Amino acid sequence: xxxxxxxxxxxxxxxxxxLAVLALFILGGLASAWYMEHHGHIxxxxxxxxxxxxxxxxxxxxxxxxxxxLNVASIGTVFGRTPYKxxxxxxxxxxxxxxxxxxxVLVLDLGRPDRLIVAMTTYNFKSIFxxxxxxxxxxxIVVAAxxxxxxxxxxxxxxxxxxxxxxxxRLVLTTGTxxxxxxxxxxxxYDAAVMAPLFIAMSFSFGLAAFLxxxxxxxxxxxxxxxxxxLTRLGRLLGVFAAAVLYFTSVQHLTNLYAAEHAGVERFxxxxxxxxxxxxxxxQVILGGLVPIALLYAPELSAVRLRVALASALVIIGGLAQxxxxxxxxxxxxxxxxxxxxxxxxxxxxxxxxYAPSLPEVALGLGGVALALAIAVIGxxxxxxxxxxxxxxxxxxxxxxxxxxxx
Amino acid sequence: MTRRMEFHVPQHEKRGFEAAGVDRRDLLxxxxxxxxxxxxxxxxxxxxxxxxxxxxxxxxVSPEVRWGMLIDVNKCPDGCKACVTACSKENGWAExxxxxTDAQWIRKVEVTDPRxxxxxxxxxxxxxxxxxxxxxxxxxxxxxxxxxxxxLVDKHTCIGCRYCMMACPYNARSFIHEPLSDQKPHAPxxxxxxxxxxxxxHRVDEGxxxxxxxxxxxxxxxxxxxxxxxxxxxxxxxxxAEYATQQIRGDLGTDPGVHYQNL
Amino acid sequence: MPGxxxxxxxxxxxxxxxLACAWPGAAHADPAQSxxxxxxxxxxxxxxxxxACVADTDFMRRYHMTVLNHQRDDTVHNGIxxxxxxxxxxxxxxxxxxxxxxxxxxxxxxxxxRTCHDYAAVKIDCFECHASRPESNKAAQLPTGxxxxxxxxxxxxxxxxxQ
Numbered sequence: 026x027x028x029x030x031x032x033x034x035x036x037x038x039x040x041x042x043x044l045a046v047l048a049l050f051i052l053g054g055l056a057s058a059w060y061m062e063h064h065g066h067i068x069x070x071x072x073x074x075x076x077x078x079x080x081x082x083x084x085x086x087x088x089x090x091x092x093x094x095l096n097v098a099s100i101g102t103v104f105g106r107t108p109y110k111x112x113x114x115x116x117x118x119x120x121x122x123x124x125x126x127x128x129x130v131l132v133l134d135l136g137r138p139d140r141l142i143v144a145m146t147t148y149n150f151k152s153i154f155x156x157x158x159x160x161x162x163x164x165x166i167v168v169a170a171x172x173x174x175x176x177x178x179x180x181x182x183x184x185x186x187x188x189x190x191x192x193x194x195r196l197v198l199t200t201g202t203x204x205x206x207x208x209x210x211x212x213x214x215y216d217a218a219v220m221a222p223l224f225i226a227m228s229f230s231f232g233l234a235a236f237l238x239x240x241x242x243x244x245x246x247x248x249x250x251x252x253x254x255x256l257t258r259l260g261r262l263l264g265v266f267a268a269a270v271l272y273f274t275s276v277q278h279l280t281n282l283y284a285a286e287h288a289g290v291e292r293f294x295x296x297x298x299x300x301x302x303x304x305x306x307x308x309q310v311i312l313g314g315l316v317p318i319a320l321l322y323a324p325e326l327s328a329v330r331l332r333v334a335l336a337s338a339l340v341i342i343g344g345l346a347q348x349x350x351x352x353x354x355x356x357x358x359x360x361x362x363x364x365x366x367x368x369x370x371x372x373x374x375x376x377x378x379x380y381a382p383s384l385p386e387v388a389l390g391l392g393g394v395a396l397a398l399a400i401a402v403i404g405x406x407x408x409x410x411x412x413x414x415x416x417x418x419x420x421x422x423x424x425x426x427x428x429x430x431x432x
Numbered sequence: 433m434t435r436r437m438e439f440h441v442p443q444h445e446k447r448g449f450e451a452a453g454v455d456r457r458d459l460l461x462x463x464x465x466x467x468x469x470x471x472x473x474x475x476x477x478x479x480x481x482x483x484x485x486x487x488x489x490x491x492x493v494s495p496e497v498r499w500g501m502l503i504d505v506n507k508c509p510d511g512c513k514a515c516v517t518a519c520s521k522e523n524g525w526a527e528x529x530x531x532x533t534d535a536q537w538i539r540k541v542e543v544t545d546p547r548x549x550x551x552x553x554x555x556x557x558x559x560x561x562x563x564x565x566x567x568x569x570x571x572x573x574x575x576x577x578x579x580x581x582x583x584l585v586d587k588h589t590c591i592g593c594r595y596c597m598m599a600c601p602y603n604a605r606s607f608i609h610e611p612l613s614d615q616k617p618h619a620p621x622x623x624x625x626x627x628x629x630x631x632x633x634h635r636v637d638e639g640x641x642x643x644x645x646x647x648x649x650x651x652x653x654x655x656x657x658x659x660x661x662x663x664x665x666x667x668x669x670x671x672x673a674e675y676a677t678q679q680i681r682g683d684l685g686t687d688p689g690v691h692y693q694n695l
Numbered sequence: 696m697p698g699x700x701x702x703x704x705x706x707x708x709x710x711x712x713x714l715a716c717a718w719p720g721a722a723h724a725d726p727a728q729s730x731x732x733x734x735x736x737x738x739x740x741x742x743x744x745x746x747a748c749v750a751d752t753d754f755m756r757r758y759h760m761t762v763l764n765h766q767r768d769d770t771v772h773n774g775i776x777x778x779x780x781x782x783x784x785x786x787x788x789x790x791x792x793x794x795x796x797x798x799x800x801x802x803x804x805x806x807x808x809r810t811c812h813d814y815a816a817v818k819i820d821c822f823e824c825h826a827s828r829p830e831s832n833k834a835a836q837l838p839t840g841x842x843x844x845x846x847x848x849x850x851x852x853x854x855x856x857x858q
Contacts, residue, residue, distance in 0.1 A: 067609040072532035076594035136592015136624030147572040154571035211601035370541040622824030672703035
């Protein structure tokens with residue numbers, strides 16, 4: 026295999042324009058955070074029952090995706106698939122970028138963001154949230170080390186060991202993120218062990234989709250080759266991951282449907298929940314699951330590039346919908362204070378809580394996405410994360426020849 | 433001091449009359465019962481007989497005690513909100529009409545059986561669980577359980593993440609959505625932190641009953657009883673031993689300190 | 696080393712600058728003058744009620760947050776409600792009357808805490824949650840002695856019932 030050459034991305038007006046747009050979104054996010062902090066959360070759509078809103082949808086999406094974009098690096102290092110190795114650096118960079126973006130949203134939504142230092146110094150180790158703080162910060166350090174051993178030639182002997190460590194770490198991290206919901210006994214929609222594997226499948230799927238969209242965009246803008254062979258393989262993998270998400274989702278709901286206790290919340294999400302039902306079936310399952318799988322496994326439809334791009338975008342949209350349904354839908358459904366009884370009170374007990382995302386919440390979430398992308402773009406600009414060419418004959422000469430012969 | 437003399441409480445009594453040992457308590461019971469002759473019925477003994485031991489202001493709370501409450505739903509009239517009003521007044525929170533974002537430390541919940549259409553109303557507040565989920569999930573340890581069983585938020589370490597509100601099975605906690613000023617000196621509360629019923633910890637530390645309990649006896653149906661669940665001789669323990677009582681979502685194993693009778 | 700400024704010149708200028716900065720400090724070190732000279736320059740918080748603070752003024756100046764924080768943890772977690780370093784007591788004792796005959800809140804620059812904190816440019820977080828002034832009707836008249844809280848409460852209650 027030819028030695029892979031890496032190069033920073035070039036300067037162009039497009040680059041500056043992109044950064045300017047991202048900066049605008051970041052500023053919008055910061056302004057929203059200030060606005061929410063100054064007036065209190067009264068200016069958001071969140072309330073005492075839907076306590077986590079749009080910022081958390083974005084934050085959880087970004088954090089889950091951060092773990093997932095490391096897929097490509099893991100496949101290369103841990104599972105020894107050589108063709109994926111040239112993309113491992115970008116994979117690591119994106120993992121850091123998405124996690125920072127997600128954490129920024131999470132932190133800026135706190136009621137007292139000024140007390141971040143308290144969160145970093147005072148721990149209750151019985152809380153999965155406290156563990157997650159370590160898992161997130163640790164993830165940043167581990168992935169930074171992973172990048173370092175990949176990019177520093179004298180350290181390349183450690184790549185496999187560090188890669189393994191990062192792989193295990195990200196599985197634990199996503200388990201932790203899923204368990205934020207899985208370990209909540211109070212709410213009907215949560216309290217399920219399947220949340221952890223479901224979140225791992227989600228991270229694989231959303232992360233690979235985000236990675237594919239970004240590498241497609243960067244290679245196109247930069248005019249760098251990206252082989253159809255490697256794209257096809259990554260696309261098929263995305264199809265498998267999207268199917269895994271559907272599988273765990275069906276396990277989650279079938280288990281609940283079997284228990285009469287959970288019939289109420291299932292009826293709400295699956296049939297009578299209005300926007301949540303629509304998002305679940307329409308966006309999460311069909312648009313974000315079945316359609317991309319069909320696209321990725323139907324080679325005659327159109328060029329692989331278009332199919333992969335479209336499928337990735339759909340997986341991400343479906344992913345946001347899925348997290349919205351899990352987080353917001355799960356909270357909108359009332360707590361069961363008195364099983365089997367009709368309940369009502371001045372605090373909205375027994376009734377579905379309405380929630381409408383407010384502009385500052387959405388802006389804060391988008392600010393986090395923009396921050397993640399800005400970190401990625403700046404990283405690509407100042408360090409050599411991306412190979413000059415990802416053409417099939419360079420990254421995977423053996424496979425390129427056989428497939429060429431076959432065609 | 434003169435008030436003490438009126439009640440003939442010995443000088444060495446540190447914590448007021450109800451913080452007394454058994455003998456003294458009996459003495460006081462007599463005194464208050466005597467005073468009760470001039471009162472309306474149903475307002476006497478509730479404040480007495482719960483406290484297991486005296487505690488000076490400088491002593492820490494004792495794990496020997498577990499504060500709890502017993503609410504007799506039969507005595508809780510539909511439409512009566514004496515406890516809610518008293519709590520709001522005592523702790524300085526108010527309903528502004530936006531029920532979803534208002535603080536509601538205590539609320540009346542109407543429970544209707546869909547089959548028989550019979551309905552009851554009962555006050556629900558922080559249940560002061562022995563195994564509180566809010567305490568388990570709090571990342572900074574701001575949610576905590578005092579040694580005497582009172583579950584509180586240390587607002588100095590609360591970062592406003594609201595995970596405790598996700599975890600509470602009782603919808604008992606509120607997030608302060610707006611800036612506040614002129615809070616009650618004994619009930620600090622501020623924007624961006626989570627709060628809930630404190631069991632009127634400032635009153636309990638003085639040897640008094642929570643405001644809701646007092647108001648329930650003065651203006652309501654006398655449904656609420658406050659006391660030490662760990663003291664087998666306390667009124668509350670005796671009643672829990674004698675009558676079938678329930679805890680809300682007892683199936684969750686959180687062992688709430690608030691018990692309900694005739695639910 | 697040749698240059699536009701000689702070393703001696705720079706030194707002299709520095710010393711002059713230091714002296715100039717130190718001058719108001721030197722002025723208010725003299726108690727006789729401090730009342731007039733320092734009025735605008737250093738804070739002069741209003742005295743609290745009673746004869747003396749709960750500890751030496753110098754100690755309180757330096758360590759008030761240390762003792763308050765210590766007391767805060769004791770009170771919140773252990774229910775220890777001694778009065779010496781209780782924020783509530785500080786606020787009650789150091790209340791400054793405003794023009795409406797009510798104690799001023801932290802909104803007013805005359806508030807005891809603000810007089811120094813504004814000067815030192817140190818942000819106070821306490822009053823995001825804590826009351827910055829005593830309760831309007833009660834705190835002034837009612838010396839709520841610890842230990843007789845229950846008695847006074849019951850007595851109030853009984854009186855109320857008797858009417």
